Amino acid sequence: MDLRIFTEPQQGASYDTLLTVAKASEDLGFDAFFRSDHYLKMGDVDGLPGPTDAWITLAGLARETSRIRLGTLMTAGTFRLPGVLAIQVAQVDQMSGGRIELGLGAGWFAEEHAAYGIPFPKEKFARLEEQLAIVTGLWQTPVGETFSYAGDFYQLTDSPALPKPAQVKVPVLVGGLGATRTPRIAAAYADEFNVPFASVEDSERQFGRVRKAAEEAGRKGDDLVYSNALVACVGKDDAEVSRRAAAIGREVVELKANGLAGSPAEVVDKIGRYAEAGSSRIYFQILDLGDLDHLELISSAVGSQLG
Template sequence: MQLRIFTEPQQGATYDDLLAVARRTEETGFDAFFRSDHYLAMGGNGLPGPTDAWVTLAALARETSRIRLGTLMTAATFRFPGPLAISVAQVDQMSGGRVELGIGAGWFEAEHRAYGIPFPDVRERFDRYEEQLAIVTGLWGTPVGETFDFAGRYYQLADSPALPKPVQPGGVPVIIGGHGKRRTPRLAARYAAEFNVPFASVEDNATRFAGVREACEETGREPASLVYSSALVLCVGRDEAELTRRAAAIGRDVEELRAHGAAGTPAEVVDVLGRYAEAGASRVYLQVLDLSDLDHLDLVASEVAPQLD
């Protein structure tokens, strides 16, 4: 099982904080560093304020050399699809082909109000999201020297040179996720390299994975061609005292974390991750909420990851 580190910088982090976590992620052998794409804290004051996801990843592309880099999830409401395709392709070039694009329809209404971003109803957001997926992947997939056109309800492109291209053949891998039962599996089957289930039970993961596999079969795609992944909050301690200290640092209850996250002693977390693997996950995003606690990453790298091979 691959382990990836997932951060929530809108809760309060500078670029230097994120750089320190990304470097430790690389040094300790994790597969990737991912971050959320949000502009407003969800509780707390969020000081010193938000950092932009793709500006951050562009910088990290030049300051790391091995780890994959990406978002869970960029909101389709935040950016026009053409400029988004350009930005992500450029960061992919800057990283030497290590970027992945997690993209969703957008859901956090308060951050849209706070920064003047239009927030249409859920149906329109999903309609726009579907058009964005078609445009971004279409731009990347257009052969050099040819042009790309798109005539949608919300977005229209004419004679686009569809440049620049990502370094990765076929374009940057797209990650789609969530708990939707109808449109989400269909979109994943059509556009995604990976399907992610965030912060849900083993049983829910198995159900959502099955829905995507069924959607793949309906469209003639091989279900095994997708990566299936889970996201879980991380809280590990060598003993109960260390676990309690880490839970308190992120304002969470130990038993609640044990019930719903990758939490407990290293042995307990290995067991939890094993259950998610049995449900079909080959990759897990470990949500690290205390970005100052780099020893937390060291502990997982030394006492959890080796037992998952």
């Protein structure tokens, strides 16, 4: 089971805070450090000092880390033109020495688009399909050849399709709980399929849909990595679990029902149930980025049993 750290910086985190958490994640042996791609806080937090851009952050982290993989859950397709995104991700992959992964989603948070003057189109999923086709198509075009694309939303003519990433294949992540379109998109473009904040039963059901869609597209179901993202609240004892839950404004009972919460033994047991449902990678959503002891406990008491 791969264990990864997933952060939500729009809730209030500077680049320096993210750098501290990324370095700690690397030192503690986690497989990857991922972040969300949002420009507006959610819920009852002040969000200070304000948002940080996902790909600018990852470019900085690429130069400040050496082993850990870096990526997004998920880059919002509404934020960037696909040709520009392909350049950005390829460059950051070069800066990292080939450690970047691209999670790309349709975009969903209308309020942040309104707050920063970003268009919020109705046909987001149709645009996402074209974006995935363009980004992957640009990277796959051999050096010296050109790439053209004539879609309903995007048109590229004789693109030199440069630069190329350092990796031969940058892993592409698609995710969600849509029953039909999401599995089909994943089957066409994804190396990993992520189910965010869902039960074991819903995850198993969605993994099955994606496996079926992959097979219908001529791929093997096992060609994809299947993963879950879940909020983490782990403590050595009940008091520590309660303290960590209070720090993120959540209730222990709710966190145990919907996330990875409780003692290390409880969390290991629940991860085992996700593994039985088909998951081989867990993203721990860490909401209190000042609590590095939380990362250390997850690494030493959970990761040591699952490595």
